[in-house]
Amino acid sequence: MNMPLDVRTTQEAQPVDTVSEPEPSRPAATALPTPAKLRSDIPLPAYLSTQIARYRQQIRDILNGDDDRLLVVVGPCSIHDEVAALEYGEKLAALADEVSDRVLIVMRAYLEKPRTTVGWKGLLYDPERTGEGNLGEGLVRSRRLLVNLAHLGLPLATEALSPLAMDYLDDLVSWTAIGARTTESQIHRELVSGLPMPTGFKNGTDGSVGVAVNAMKSAAHGHHRLGFNAEGQPAMITTAGNPDTHLVLRGGRGITNYDADSINAAVQALDAAGVSSAVMVDCSHDNACKQPERQPEIAREVLAQRQAGNRAIRGLMIESFLEQGRQDDSEELTYGLSITDPCLGWAETETLLRSF
Ligand SMILES: O=C[C@H](O)[C@H](O)COP(=O)(O)O
Numbered sequence: 001m002n003m004p005l006d007v008r009t010t011q012e013a014q015p016v017d018t019v020s021e022p023e024p025s026r027p028a029a030t031a032l033p034t035p036a037k038l039r040s041d042i043p044l045p046a047y048l049s050t051q052i053a054r055y056r057q058q059i060r061d062i063l064n065g066d067d068d069r070l071l072v073v074v075g076p077c078s079i080h081d082e083v084a085a086l087e088y089g090e091k092l093a094a095l096a097d098e099v100s101d102r103v104l105i106v107m108r109a110y111l112e113k114p115r116t117t118v119g120w121k122g123l124l125y126d127p128e129r130t131g132e133g134n135l136g137e138g139l140v141r142s143r144r145l146l147v148n149l150a151h152l153g154l155p156l157a158t159e160a161l162s163p164l165a166m167d168y169l170d171d172l173v174s175w176t177a178i179g180a181r182t183t184e185s186q187i188h189r190e191l192v193s194g195l196p197m198p199t200g201f202k203n204g205t206d207g208s209v210g211v212a213v214n215a216m217k218s219a220a221h222g223h224h225r226l227g228f229n230a231e232g233q234p235a236m237i238t239t240a241g242n243p244d245t246h247l248v249l250r251g252g253r254g255i256t257n258y259d260a261d262s263i264n265a266a267v268q269a270l271d272a273a274g275v276s277s278a279v280m281v282d283c284s285h286d287n288a289c290k291q292p293e294r295q296p297e298i299a300r301e302v303l304a305q306r307q308a309g310n311r312a313i314r315g316l317m318i319e320s321f322l323e324q325g326r327q328d329d330s331e332e333l334t335y336g337l338s339i340t341d342p343c344l345g346w347a348e349t350e351t352l353l354r355s356f
């Protein structure tokens with residue numbers, strides 16, 4: 001199991017003096033299994049652990065320039081239907097083999113969604129999408145799905161939103177994202193500092209790259225943070241620092257940042273800060289103005305810059321599912337169609353990935 005370097009459990013809680021006033025009411029708390037229990041109920045077989053370690057190293061090698069292949073993180077915006085996710089994974093795994101001499105494909109297996117205001121937050125929180133929330137079932141289904149996807153031979157990517165959720169899942173993930181809404185958060189930077197895999201920090205929702213550069217500097221350092229050990233007891237977590245972080249350019253409100261000037265400016269900022277200049281371009285989100293059919297043209301434009309000599313460009317992100325577009329959540333969903341951001345369809349994705 002990949003745990004941060006040193007986990008010390010607080011043994012001696014100080015007794016609290018008698019409280020004269022009644023304790024203010026607290027939010028309802030429903031008990032959940034500990035990370036150790038979930039990991040033992042849904043174990044990661046040793047051969048998959050070896051596979052994941054190998055993929056993490058391949059991703060590091062690409063980011064460091066020791067492997068010339070293109071890193072492509074591709075898959076649904078969010079997973080709401082495990083059957084469709086596995087069908088997508090089977091297709092992607094076959095294609096990944098076919099293009100593996102020039103592209104390392106990593107499947108987006110996103111179980112937590114950051115929302116601008118409110119909305120469905122992902123399989124991990126509310127697997128039946130009732131609005132009631134059921135983290136107990138969500139954690140089980142999320143872990144089981146990641147194990148099943150890993151069985152297909154794919155490396156997996158996810159967004160780390162709740163730092164505690166990663167305690168249940170991080171052994172299964174080969175690449176992690178910190179999203180645009182949390183890159184500036186100290187808690188997420190501390191989390192990344194102890195993660196065992198390469199991690200991309202998105203630029204901010206306003207397009208600012210500086211917050212991601214600062215995040216990389218912070219995450220490279222060791223931290224002490226509040227957390228829980230594998231047995232679920234409160235613990236001071238001591239992290240060693242993560243040297244394998246990089247920038248993900250995803251555009252911002254009314255701004256795209258995949259053009260040569262934007263990428264060069266970002267690389268200059270990374271160089272000036274003394275952090276890795278490896279860049280991944282997210283062809284979706286604000287770069288595509290949420291128009292999924294624009295992703296192939298954005299990918300081609302970025303790859304033209306790479307072919308023209310910009311070797312800082314090491315990766316692309318593409319939001320893709322079985323069907324193109326999106327739908328609002330309802331009782332009668334179209335199979336294989338996103339219920340969060342719009343995705344490129346499988347046929348278009350296949351053509352695009354083969355062209356790299
Ligand atoms: O990638 C997904 C969305 O862009 C992100 O979760 C925010 O979604 P929202 O603005 O619909 O809440």
Ligand SMILES: C=C(OP(=O)(O)O)C(=O)O
Pocket residue numbers: 077110114159178179180181202250285
């Ligand atoms: C939420 C996502 O992206 P961003 O943080 O760039 O909005 C995502 O990639 O699913």
